[in-house]
Amino acid sequence: MTSSSRVRPHWVAGLAIILTALNMRAAVTGLSPLLPRLMHDLGLSGTQIGVLGMIPTAMFAVSAISSPKLLKVLTIPRALFLAMVLTAGGQILRVAIPTFTGMFAGSLCALFAIGVTNALLPLAVRAFYPSRVPGWSMTYLVVMQIGMAGAPLLAEPLALWGDSSTNGHGWRISLGSWSLMAILAALAWIPLLATPRSKVADQASKRGEKMLPVWKTPVGLGLATMFGFTSFATYAMMLFLPQMYVDGGASPQFAALMLSVWAGLGLALAFIGPWLVGRFEDPFPAIVFFLILFIIGNFGIALAPMRAPWLWVIISALGPCTFPMGLTLVNVRARTMAGATALSAFGQGAGYTIACGGPLFYGILHEHVAGWVWPNVVTAVVLTIVAVGGFFATRNTTVEQQLGLIPPGRA
Structure with missing residues (x-):
């Protein structure tokens, strides 16, 4: 019993880290191939598309500042669980309200959460695999790149498949489908929610106090x-x-x-x-x-x-x-x-x-x-x-x- 309890968090954490890494850029690159459809169906202008495009970097900047404060009240697994829930919710919102306002609000939500993930996933690696940081860091970066490259490749096929059931609005199926991956990642963190607070989180929460x-x-x-x-x-x-x-x-x-x-x-x-x-x-x-x-x-x-x-x-x-x-x-x-x-x-x-x-x-x-x-x-x-x-x-x-x-x- 004791042996399995020591082993279990490690393989569960590894699975959670990998599934989370898949979500770190898919919401960004999965949108780009669908822009012609969005401009046609929603009547979006080039300026509005540009506004949507600036949300990732804006939210990454905001989350870089707020993540240490988040760790003052949450453990790393709980913060990443909430981040994946928000990522899924934001991507659902983008397609549930097919307007510029819905796209804007959903993107803010999803990409702020992904920005938090950018900041916290390296800390999760350090917390769960302190003796294997380089190997696990390389693993999640490779997985992130796979998600980043795979999302645009699947975007148009998913949209074409969805056209038949949505009156030609298959882009909603394509964009919304990535929320399923975020939900899977959130589920993977659930067994780790009771993990005690780590020294890594304590150190990270103090970042910026004496920069x-x-x-x-x-x-x-x-x-x-x-x-x-x-x-x-x-x-x-x-x-x-x-x-x-x-x-x-x-x-x-x-x-x-x-x-x-x-x-x-x-x-x-x-x-x-x-x-x-x-x-x-x-x-x-x-x-x-x-x-x-x-x-x-x-x-x-x-x-x-x-x-x-x-x-x-x-x-x-x-x-x-x-x-x-x-x-x-x-x-x-x-x-x-x-x-x-x-x-x-x-x-x-x-x-x-x-x-x-x-x-x-x-x-x-x-x-x-x-x-x-x-x-x-x-x-x-x-x-x-x-x-x-x-x-x-x-x-x-x-x-x-x-x-x-x-x-x-x-x-």
Whole structure:
């Protein structure tokens, strides 16, 4: 009895973590291939689509700030259980009220909950698998990427299947179906709701109480710029890439396939980015290289999507490698846990706030200017700003040194 009680939480926690990770991006990428249907059925404008597209990054920023406070009153399993319940409820709301208001309210609910999951799932790994953090972290990141790539691939087939029973409104079946996955994840956390409060949760709930002022340092500002403007371009492309292919003559299913490929390559970037930062003393040239690829690929999709569709999408998908490079630089540019925590919180919090503008600007420009060239001109300018941030983030120093807490050159 005692032996099984020790083993059970571990395999139950593993299952819960995996099912939760599947939900972490499906609500975002599962929407993009359905935009032509939404614009036709609900009469949504480009600006309204842009507003819906900025919700993920806005909610991720809000939840990054509120998650430590949430852990003051809830254990990690209870917080993740509630997050999955809200994720399911938000996705049901999006299709239960088929209007812009319903889509907006449902997206706020679901994506705030997913943002909480972003912050808490790494803590769940540390709480349940303290001796196997790297392996389990890689596991849930791979599963998250599978959900991110699989959702757009299934979006149009599910919508076509649902057309027969909903008078041509199959997009409601397609979007609503992802709530089932969130419900399964919520159910998986139920056996763990009685788990005692962990030291990990106690430490996380104190985050931000005495945060180092990294916003006063070139490294901190550089990383926030990298995170923010990389995400600005990434979330805009994630939202509008299928529409760009459809406008270029592709079928909705092929456009969804292109988004799936674009998202799926992010799995390779999760390995490449950290390796480059560890391999080269100055990874700044690699940052510039990936930004150039991002710009070339985006313009290829905008100007001639069907002339070399696979080439453009692969080149564009390599561009966001600057994001995992930034995540790795958080640890490289800090010598203490306090420094790394402050860099991560400030960099990602400010970064997601900046990123809100990407989908919105894309939507407004596409609505008022024909074609996709001008939105990608804006992206090119934004990615130039990433290069500036990357330069300061890759200097051979640390935030502690720049704040005067550790003398230069001291280990």
